[in-house]
Amino acid sequence: MVKFERVPLLLGLVLVLTLVGAKASEPVCRQAEKFSRASFPEGFLWGTATAAFQVEGAVDEGCRGPSMWDTFTKKYPHRCQNHNADVAVDFYHRYKEDIKLMRDLNTDAFRLSIAWPRIFPHGRMSKGISKQGVQFYHDLIDELLKNKITPLVTVFHWDTPQDLEDEYGGFLSGNIVKDFTEYANFTYHEYGHKVKNWITFNEPWVFSRAGYDVGKKAPGRCSPYIQEWGKHCEDGRSGFEAYQVSHNLLLAHAYSVEAFRACKQCAGGKIGIAHSPAWFEPADLESVGAPIERVLDFILGWHLHPTTYGDYPQSMKDRIGHRLPKFTEAEKRILKNSADFVGMNYYTSLFGANMQTGDSKNPSWTTDSLVQWESKTVDGYKIGSKPAGGKLDVYSRGMRKLLKYIKDNYGDPEIMITENGYGEDLGDLHNDVATGTNDHNRKYYLQRHLLSLHEAICDDKVNVTGYYVWSLMDNFEWQDGYKARFGLYYIDFLNNLTRHQKVSGKWYADFLKPGFPTSKIVREEL
Numbered sequence: 001m002v003k004f005e006r007v008p009l010l011l012g013l014v015l016v017l018t019l020v021g022a023k024a025s026e027p028v029c030r031q032a033e034k035f036s037r038a039s040f041p042e043g044f045l046w047g048t049a050t051a052a053f054q055v056e057g058a059v060d061e062g063c064r065g066p067s068m069w070d071t072f073t074k075k076y077p078h079r080c081q082n083h084n085a086d087v088a089v090d091f092y093h094r095y096k097e098d099i100k101l102m103r104d105l106n107t108d109a110f111r112l113s114i115a116w117p118r119i120f121p122h123g124r125m126s127k128g129i130s131k132q133g134v135q136f137y138h139d140l141i142d143e144l145l146k147n148k149i150t151p152l153v154t155v156f157h158w159d160t161p162q163d164l165e166d167e168y169g170g171f172l173s174g175n176i177v178k179d180f181t182e183y184a185n186f187t188y189h190e191y192g193h194k195v196k197n198w199i200t201f202n203e204p205w206v207f208s209r210a211g212y213d214v215g216k217k218a219p220g221r222c223s224p225y226i227q228e229w230g231k232h233c234e235d236g237r238s239g240f241e242a243y244q245v246s247h248n249l250l251l252a253h254a255y256s257v258e259a260f261r262a263c264k265q266c267a268g269g270k271i272g273i274a275h276s277p278a279w280f281e282p283a284d285l286e287s288v289g290a291p292i293e294r295v296l297d298f299i300l301g302w303h304l305h306p307t308t309y310g311d312y313p314q315s316m317k318d319r320i321g322h323r324l325p326k327f328t329e330a331e332k333r334i335l336k337n338s339a340d341f342v343g344m345n346y347y348t349s350l351f352g353a354n355m356q357t358g359d360s361k362n363p364s365w366t367t368d369s370l371v372q373w374e375s376k377t378v379d380g381y382k383i384g385s386k387p388a389g390g391k392l393d394v395y396s397r398g399m400r401k402l403l404k405y406i407k408d409n410y411g412d413p414e415i416m417i418t419e420n421g422y423g424e425d426l427g428d429l430h431n432d433v434a435t436g437t438n439d440h441n442r443k444y445y446l447q448r449h450l451l452s453l454h455e456a457i458c459d460d461k462v463n464v465t466g467y468y469v470w471s472l473m474d475n476f477e478w479q480d481g482y483k484a485r486f487g488l489y490y491i492d493f494l495n496n497l498t499r500h501q502k503v504s505g506k507w508y509a510d511f512l513k514p515g516f517p518t519s520k521i522v523r524e525e526l
């Protein structure tokens, strides 16, 4: 029998054992009267995200050199809606005003990217450094810090210096590893004492597949047999180049992380990659299990497996064979554990249908995975709702499932949602400010995803530490030009790029306002 006076002692022992048993990384959720930022763990970062090429403009200022996206938009205007990013939304000149908008949203974090050709206009240091470019990012970062907004810096968001494209084909060549590492290392040493959160690469899967397998994004390379885009591609080799590009990119990541970890002024900082997986549900019984595992390996494991475990997923090696480059043992060692956190950009989910055979004569990333992407099951069920004008199906559970999947399969890492947002094409009403700001669909999208995120953190105990809405404001949406709007602020392109807060922006600001009764939505309504 337990004697009364021993009870406190026993309770103390239980408490100690519980604390020892609990993982230090496990999130501590808080009770809040209303669903709001107060429902999330203390210290969670709330922000918005952008990328240099999509917002800055000023492409000829401060000695900036051209990037491959400048070339792509000028050489193939028809592949980008006849739009370019020469002015974009003029963030280069208006960043102070835009930081006020971030304050108005009650955000405390901001994801930006550095444009490589703004720092090294010709791609490498020996060919010149742009002092103005370097200064621009100092000014921007200082202004953020002055406003108590924590920067998350992406070193590379797709704007390869054109000179490196011309010299050796950019990421198609192993030469990029040295040049990228030099550039990244320069940024770490220049800004590492001010910036503690870093991302080396944005969305390697999209960069390699869309640029070098499908040909939809710069540099627009693919084989002629690729549906829809093949007719536009002047050069390329689908089923080969994307794997080579990612191989070089992964090595560039690993060597640059080694440089980051050796950089004294970067001490206390962390660095990762921003991935962009979709979640997949099986389209039929035949697709349950292995096919879904395989497509997740292809879309996420391709880059997350090497940076966690040092090599590509076995399913990719089995399927792609000699077309998948191999890492040496030394490279595997440097790749392993080369990310301090996992960045995840989440937008949508799809159904995956098992394919019996690939197309060995006409290889491509998609057929290599032996999984067909579908937006409906054979019975006609949709993965989620797609409001009129919306770019993608809305399926917030996919985000929760992916977070749990990463926790379970990649060693329970720290994760940041580095992008999440709703894109729409307003069609004929593109320039109608009232329509553009009345974006209830975006507000619902954010609400649903934040509820799923809360479940991932508080119920599944996934270690998520930040959330960034894509995007602060409408901007240059790559091959969709300015037609697709993602912002919490509407840009009036006909009226001096005036910024207008949308309904979604107002909602996010309220959600983030300390103590504000933001919303009556409860889980059952999901």
Ligand SMILES: CC1=CC(=O)CC(C)(C)[C@@]1(O)/C=C/C(C)=C\C(=O)O[C@@H]1O[C@H](CO)[C@@H](O)[C@H](O)[C@H]1O
Residues within 6 Å of the ligand: 051, 054, 202, 203, 206, 210, 276, 277, 278, 345, 346, 347, 348, 349, 392, 419, 423, 470, 477, 478, 486
């Ligand atoms: C949007 C998606 C459609 C698909 O068919 C495949 C997905 C579901 C995996 C998908 O998420 C692909 C996304 C792509 C191609 C691009 C992307 O995620 O880009 C990032 O998102 C922003 C909005 O598109 C973009 O502006 C930003 O620069 C990118 O980081």
